[in-house]
Structures are given as C-alpha cells and as structure tokens.
Amino acid sequence: MPALGADMEAGTLVEWLIKPGDKVKRGDVVAVVETQKGAIEVETFNEGIVSELVVPIGTKVPVGSLIARIGAPGEIAPERPVAAVPQPVPQPRPTPLPAAPPRPGRADVRITPAARRRASELGIDPATLSGTGVDGAVSIADVEAAARRPAAPTAPAAPLRRIGFNAAEMRKAIATAMGRSKREIPHYYLSQTIDLGAALAWLTAFNDAQPVPNRLLPAVILLKATALALREVPQLNGTYVDGEFRPGPGIHIGWAISLRGGGLVAPAILDADMRPLTELMAMMRDLVQRARAGGLRSSELGSATVTITSLGDRGAETVFGIIYPPQVALIGFGGIAVRPWVVDGRVEPRPLVTVSLAGDHRASDGHVGGLLLNAIERLLQEPEKL
Amino acid sequence: MSDVNARSMIVDILGGIAPEGDFATLSGDEDLREVLNLDSMDFMNFIVALHERTGIDIPEADYPKLRTLDGAIAYLAR
Numbered sequence: 001m002p003a004l005g006a007d008m009e010a011g012t013l014v015e016w017l018i019k020p021g022d023k024v025k026r027g028d029v030v031a032v033v034e035t036q037k038g039a040i041e042v043e044t045f046n047e048g049i050v051s052e053l054v055v056p057i058g059t060k061v062p063v064g065s066l067i068a069r070i071g072a073p074g075e076i077a078p079e080r081p082v083a084a085v086p087q088p089v090p091q092p093r094p095t096p097l098p099a100a101p102p103r104p105g106r107a108d109v110r111i112t113p114a115a116r117r118r119a120s121e122l123g124i125d126p127a128t129l130s131g132t133g134v135d136g137a138v139s140i141a142d143v144e145a146a147a148r149r150p151a152a153p154t155a156p157a158a159p160l161r162r163i164g165f166n167a168a169e170m171r172k173a174i175a176t177a178m179g180r181s182k183r184e185i186p187h188y189y190l191s192q193t194i195d196l197g198a199a200l201a202w203l204t205a206f207n208d209a210q211p212v213p214n215r216l217l218p219a220v221i222l223l224k225a226t227a228l229a230l231r232e233v234p235q236l237n238g239t240y241v242d243g244e245f246r247p248g249p250g251i252h253i254g255w256a257i258s259l260r261g262g263g264l265v266a267p268a269i270l271d272a273d274m275r276p277l278t279e280l281m282a283m284m285r286d287l288v289q290r291a292r293a294g295g296l297r298s299s300e301l302g303s304a305t306v307t308i309t310s311l312g313d314r315g316a317e318t319v320f321g322i323i324y325p326p327q328v329a330l331i332g333f334g335g336i337a338v339r340p341w342v343v344d345g346r347v348e349p350r351p352l353v354t355v356s357l358a359g360d361h362r363a364s365d366g367h368v369g370g371l372l373l374n375a376i377e378r379l380l381q382e383p384e385k386l
Numbered sequence: 387m388s389d390v391n392a393r394s395m396i397v398d399i400l401g402g403i404a405p406e407g408d409f410a411t412l413s414g415d416e417d418l419r420e421v422l423n424l425d426s427m428d429f430m431n432f433i434v435a436l437h438e439r440t441g442i443d444i445p446e447a448d449y450p451k452l453r454t455l456d457g458a459i460a461y462l463a464r
Contacts, residue, residue, distance in 0.1 A: 139402040207446045212437035215446060217426050258425070260406060288427050312425045 001033070001055075003063045004040055004301035005324075007177035011035045012060040013067065022050045024070060029297065031067065036166075036173035037265050039294040040301060048072045119143045170263035181325050185240075188366050189320055191356040192373040194380055195341055199225075200351050202383035219310045220281045222333050222353070224386045226308055227251050227273035229375035235364045236329040236357075236372055237305050245328060245363040248305025254324060255284060256309035257291045265291050266307050266324060267300035277386060311335050321358035328360035331372075387440065392462040396455060399435040403428050414456035429453075436462070 001011050015032035018024060025047040033040050052069040055061055118140050119129070129146050131138035181187075199221050207215040230237040230251050238248040251273040254266035267287050272280060290296050307324050310333040319332030334354040341350040355376055359369045379386065387395075397409045404422040412421060419429055433452065437444055440462060444452070452458045 139398070140405065141398060141401075204446065212444055213434050215430070217430060219426065260404065260423070285427065285431070312427075314419060314425070 001061050001063050001065045001067055002042060002298045002302070004033075004035055004037065004298055005173075005177070007173045007180075008035055008037075008063060008302075010060050010062045011040070013055050013057055014039065016053055016057065018050050018053070018068070020050050020052060024048065024050060027299075033298075036169040037301065038166075038170070038291075038296070040296050040298055042298045044070065046070045122147045167262045170259070170265075174264060177324060178322050181322050185323050185325060186361040187323060188359050188361050188369065189356065190359070190366055190369045190373060191318060191354055192377060193352050193354050194377045195343075196336055196351045196353050196380060199380045199383040200336075214278065216277055216281050217284075218336060219312070219333075220277055220284060221380070221383055221386060222310055222355075223253060223255065223269070223272060223284070223308060224275075224277055224280060225376050225379040226331050227253055228379050228386070229372050230306060231273050232375045233368060233372040235368050236359060238328060238363075239305065239326040240328050240360055240363050241326050250305070252303050252305045254304030254307035254327070255287060256307060257288050259292055265296065265301075266304060266309075267291060267296050268304035270299075270303065306331070308333070318354045319356055321356060323358050323360055328363040329369075329372075330358045331376075332356045332358070387462050389459050389463060392459045393455065395439060396436070396458050396462075399432060399439070402435075403431055412455060414459075415454050417453050418455065418458075419453060 001013075004011070011033040012035075013031060014034045016030070017032070018028075018030045024030060024044050026045055027043055029041040030044045030050075031042045033042050048070045049072075050068060051071045053067075054069065055065070055067040061067065119125070119138075122143065124143060124146055129138045129142050131142055196218070200218065203216060203218060203221060210216075234247055235245070237251055239246050250271045252268040252270045253272040254268050256264055256266045258264050267290075269275075269280065269283050269287070275283070287296075287300070304324070304327065306327055307321075307330045309319055309321060309330065311319055313335055315335035317334045317337065319334055321330035321332045323330045332355070334356075336351050336353045338349050339352050340347050341352060342348075343350065355373055357369045357373055359366070397412075400407060400418065400422060401409065404424065407422045418424060418432075422428075424432065429449070433444055433449060436442070436452070436458070442462065444461075448461065451461050
C-alpha cells in the first residue's frame with residue numbers, strides 16, 4: 001500500500017485491475033484504493049508476472065503493507081512486493097516485455113461524481129457508457145439514458161464502490177496534514193506584487209490564434225514561471241525529512257485543486273519546468289477532471305516537491321499558504337486584478353497579481369525566498385520564453 | 387439555434403460541470419460563475435463544450451458575453 005501523501009495512514013482496497021498470471025510493467029494501474037482523498041488508482045513500479053493478490057477487496061490496510069506479489073516472468077515463487085513504497089525499483093531485465101494485457105476500460109472513464117453515484121445506484125458500470133459531457137465525461141443524463149435502454153446482453157456489473165470522495169474524510173486528511181504543518185514547520189512569509197501586463201498581452205495574442213480547446217489560462221503561465229524560477233532557487237524545491245533538507249529529484253509541482261463540496265487535493269505535475277505551456281495546460285485540465293471524479297493515480301500523490309495554489313480570477317488578493325509537509329515551500333497566487341501601478345514614472349492601470357511564499361525556516365531563509373519571488377517576476381516579463 | 391434548445395444545451399453542459407447546481411431557480415441575468423461557483427477552469431470547460439456541440443468559434447474577447455444564461459442564449463442565437 002503506497003503512501004499517497006503525508007496525511008495518509010491506510011487505504012481500503014476496492015478493486016483489483018490485475019489477476020495472477022497477468023503481465024505488468026512499470027506505470028500500469030493495478031488496483032483502486034479508497035483513501036480520504038477519494039479513489040486513487042495505484043500504479044506499480046515493478047514489472048513481471050502477477051503471482052498473488054495478497055489483500056482481498058474491501059480490506060483496509062496500513063501504508064507499507066504488502067498487497068500483491070509480482071515476479072519476473074518465469075519465476076515460480078517470487079517475493080517482490082508491489083508498490084510497498086512509491087520508489088522506483090531498478091529494472092534488471094534488459095529485454096522488452098510484451099504490452100500489458102488490456103485491462104477493463106473503467107480506469108479511463110471520465111464521469112462526473114453525481115453521475116458516478118447515480119450509476120452506482122442503478123448498478124450500471126460506467127465503463128460501458130459513452131459520455132456526452134465536458135471532455136467526453138459521462139453525465140447523469142448519459143447514465144439515465146443507459147438505464148432506460150433495454151437490458152444489455154452482458155450481466156449487470158456489481159454496484160461500483162469507486163465514488164469520488166467523501167467530504168468529511170477529506171476534511172480529516174486536510175486537518176491531519178495542516179495540523180502537522182503548523183506544529184512542526186516554522187513558516188516565514190514573503191509576498192510581492194507583479195505586473196502581468198506583458199504576460200496577459202502575450203496570452204491574448206496566443207489564444208487569438210488558437211482554436212477554443214487549445215487556449216491557455218493565465219494559471220498555466222504562473223505555473224511555468226514558478227517551475228523555472230525553482231530551477232534557479234533549488235533550495236525551495238524538495239522535502240525536509242529526518243532533520244535535513246533533501247533536494248527534489250525534479251521540479252514536481254503539486255497543483256492545489258479545490259473540490260466541489262469542499263476539500264482540496266494537490267496532485268503533482270512531474271517535471272513541470274521541462275514541459276511546454278500547451279502540454280501543461282492539458283495536464284492541468286486532466287488533473288482537475290480526475291481530481292473531481294476520483295481518478296488520481298498513486299504517482300501523482302506523494303511525489304510533489306513543492307506546491308502552488310492559484311486562487312483564480314474570482315479569488316482573494318493574497319494567499320498566506322500553509323506548507324504541505326514534508327515539502328519546504330508553498331507558492332500562492334492571488335486573483336489577477338487591474339490596479340494602479342507606476343510605469344516609467346507614470347501611474348497606469350495594470351493587471352497585477354500578488355505572489356506569496358510560505359517557506360520552511362528549517363530549510364531556508366527569507367533571503368532565498370526573495371530570490372525566488374524576484375525570479376518569478378522576471379520570468380513573467382518575458383512570457384514568450386516560457 | 388432556438389432559445390429553448392440553447393437553454394437546454396447550456397443547462398446540460400453546466401450540469402456536468404456543477405452537478406450540485408440548482409438550475410430550476412437559475413435566473414437569466416445572474417453571473418453563472420458566481421451562482422454556480424465556477425472557477426477559471428470550469429468556465430473554460432463550459433466554453434469548450436459550447437464550441438464542441440455547436441461548432442461555433444468563440445473568440446476569447448467574447449467570453450464575457452457568455453457569463454449569464456441570457457447572454458449565452460443570445461450569443462448562440464446570432
């Protein structure tokens with residue numbers, strides 16, 4: 001059972017997507033686990049042949065427990081645990097493996113939480129539905145249309161336990177992580193106001209030339225500028241564990257997503273500094289969709305090296321963040337608003353954003369934090385280079 | 387597109403984005419983002435879905451016209 005963040009102690013296995021004899025490779029989704037953050041798809045870091053599913057469906061097990069065994073192809077009694085911890089395992093096999101067997105399409109179904117509940121009530125497997133909602137998501141209308149159709153030739157699936165998330169459980173997870181942060185982390189705070197005139201003018205011109213689905217939101221520019229700034233100030237990208245700062249293995253940005261009905265989850269966008277804006281935008285849209293529908297993957301939780309929260313266009317002016325342990329920094333962007341600003345000695349109306357940093361004083365000082373905010377400001381003045 | 391069809395399509399799309407929204411009491415001149423608590427990403431998904439269902443190319447400069455139910459219906463009727 002992988003640890004999907006600092007606040008997770010246990011998870012309930014709700015679905016196996018593999019069976020003994022199946023071939024799996026690194027990155028395959030092997031199981032669905034219900035956590036306080038909703039249903040999470042667990043990926044394996046091993047490759048080989050599944051020899052045993054140790055944990056039966058419906059069982060709640062602590063983080064670190066063995067849940068299945070995977071052996072190298074040909075092995076009879078392998079002893080290699082699956083994803084006990086979310087660490088890459090060296091791959092000794094040089095020969096390519098055949099593709100993993102197709103697994104049920106369920107993992108790929110986009111479905112709204114309400115539609116998922118309705119499907120569960122009606123005993124309909126969402127994997128059998130085609131969606132007509134946003135991004136092809138299955139909506140309530142799709143579920144009810146399917147329910148009105150004559151019985152399909154296949155037997156009805158068992159009611160699905162994979163629901164979005166439980167708001168009360170989510171609140172407990174937030175309380176655990178934020179309580180720990182406030183107890184353990186001596187925060188310092190900095191903020192800076194940044195002129196987004198150049199960035200938004202560039203964005204408008206870019207979007208004018210793009211079809212509707214390919215357009216960018218200002219948030220993606222803020223994300224990329226922050227990721228690049230963290231390259232220059234790596235002291236703020238990483239974790240504080242066992243009394244020392246450990247630099248992150250890459251710039252893996254936890255992107256805070258607020259959930260309807262309350263709650264917050266911050267899945268990671270891996271290597272955000274190396275991805276073009278259009279790809280980051282597509283990843284953000286996909287993450288938001290899956291965070292809300294309950295389809296996040298284990299590799300996206302617990303792997304972030306820093307978190308960004310962006311309050312969006314109707315948000316408050318400034319956010320004073322709480323660091324998500326064991327990370328050492330949280331960068332927050334308030335809402336963008338047009339306000340007076342001095343440009344070349346004259347007062348002009350400009351679109352401004354306040355960026356804030358909550359830093360862990362055990363790992364860095366305010367001077368380093370200031371370097372990061374300065375770098376973000378500078379990068380946002382040259383949006384064409386992002 | 388007729389106003390009735392446009393309204394029904396808009397409500398269907400918004401229902402997928404904000405499943406808990408109360409569409410029976412939604413009035414035509416309210417800001418959808420406020421009433422349905424749509425963030426920037428939600429509103430973008432709304433525009434993308436309108437585009438995909440109608441084929442209408444909606445320039446970004448026109449987004450503010452689509453912030454109310456009445457505004458969106460009028461926009462689709464053009």
